[in-house]
Amino acid sequence: MRDDKLLTRISALLRQAENTDNPHEAETFMQAAQRLATSSSIDLAVARAHDPVARKNTTPISRQITIGEAGKRGLRTYVQLFAAIARANDVTVDVAGNSTFVLAYGFESDMDTCAALYSSLVVQMVAASDAYLRSGAYKGEEFSRVVTRGSGWRARKVVETKPLSPITARLNFQSAFAERIGTRLAEARTAAREEVLNAQPDDDTASAAGRSETALVLRNKEIEVADYYKSESTARGTWRPTTASAGYSEAARRAGDRAGRRAKIGADREFGAARGALEG
Numbered sequence: 001m002r003d004d005k006l007l008t009r010i011s012a013l014l015r016q017a018e019n020t021d022n023p024h025e026a027e028t029f030m031q032a033a034q035r036l037a038t039s040s041s042i043d044l045a046v047a048r049a050h051d052p053v054a055r056k057n058t059t060p061i062s063r064q065i066t067i068g069e070a071g072k073r074g075l076r077t078y079v080q081l082f083a084a085i086a087r088a089n090d091v092t093v094d095v096a097g098n099s100t101f102v103l104a105y106g107f108e109s110d111m112d113t114c115a116a117l118y119s120s121l122v123v124q125m126v127a128a129s130d131a132y133l134r135s136g137a138y139k140g141e142e143f144s145r146v147v148t149r150g151s152g153w154r155a156r157k158v159v160e161t162k163p164l165s166p167i168t169a170r171l172n173f174q175s176a177f178a179e180r181i182g183t184r185l186a187e188a189r190t191a192a193r194e195e196v197l198n199a200q201p202d203d204d205t206a207s208a209a210g211r212s213e214t215a216l217v218l219r220n221k222e223i224e225v226a227d228y229y230k231s232e233s234t235a236r237g238t239w240r241p242t243t244a245s246a247g248y249s250e251a252a253r254r255a256g257d258r259a260g261r262r263a264k265i266g267a268d269r270e271f272g273a274a275r276g277a278l279e280g
Helices: 002-021 024-051 052-057 075-087 110-133 166-198 204-231 250-262
Strands: 062-064 092-095 102-105 144-148 156-163
Touching: 002 204, 024 110, 024 166, 024 250, 052 062, 052 092, 062 110, 075 092, 075 102, 075 110, 075 166, 075 204, 092 204, 102 110, 102 204, 110 250, 166 204, 166 250
Parallel strands: none
Antiparallel strands: 062 102, 092 102, 144 156
């Protein structure tokens, strides 16, 4: 498991993001948490590459993570958020058919990072979507979905437009929120990797060698996780974050994207939002 002191530092950054009213500060703290997680992951991978005992004792694992109870609306967007966080931290996921849990594959330290980020960001997503619905901004908007009219040889697909309902507004809002969070974490991961790769000795030869070695270690880590996933996963098909029947609302997605950009995390008491389940 990753050093408890490191997880404490990551959690502290997330709490700072939660407690600030300044959206720019919230973004800075959240991305700092991801950069710290990425830098630490790289350090651990490099150290492991130079330690035969560590290579033998530290291997990818799988972990079942509970997302929510069966029948709860919006679980697919919770999964989408977790999957976005996982992609930024070298973790691959399979999703249960009813989206109540995911099977995560990767190194334990990276899974711990995913858990810390998800526990914080799922509160933000739920709180922001609750505030959006309470504002009534979705009222008067419309959503579109593809439906089949007729049957047999007369069947045809048409785009149907209807008034935007609260549940459709929430699903679109949270889906766009998760997408934006994924983009921001990926950017923070890329920046952290570049920073580590460029933080080499001044000597040009040593610098180039160091960058090559670190890049090779990271690539080997990705291959190790991919090989483990291939050997352990029994998933069939490809999971998609949304379904055609759910409907598409541009207005709700714009609002969710804005909230994802701000990364404003309110206190649980203020928004009355429950955290998404998270169990190992």
